Amino acid sequence: PxxxxxxxLNLLVEGGVRYYKDKVQVSAATQVMGLASEPLKTSKLRDVRSVPGVQAAFPSVGILYDEELPAVSMGNIATLAG
Structure with a gap:
């Protein structure tokens, strides 16, 4: 069946909780809802890696796919990430 x-939905949420329970995302103070953040300096990655208990740290970048944000979104906003 x-x-x-x-x-x-419960299975998706449980999977997300399991995945993120031991992970932390670090971003600049200027970030708003996951967007409009200035890049962090590469020295910040070294700082994060030196925190006791951190096993790995990786940089990432994401940008909007379209030049303008939609006025209304009923789902995820299209982005490119890498």
Whole structure:
């Protein structure tokens, strides 16, 4: 039998909780809702790696796919990440 929509949602949330429970994202203080952040200096990556208990730290970058933000979004905003 196929799982119900609520069961699927619960499984997705549980998977996200398991994945992120031991992870921390570091961003600049200027970040707003995951967007409009100035880049962090590469020295910040070294600082994060030197924190006791940190096993790994990796840089990433993301930009909007379109030049303008949509006025209304019923889902994720298209971005490029790497």
């Amino acid at each position: 196929r799982p119900s929509t609520s069961e699927k």
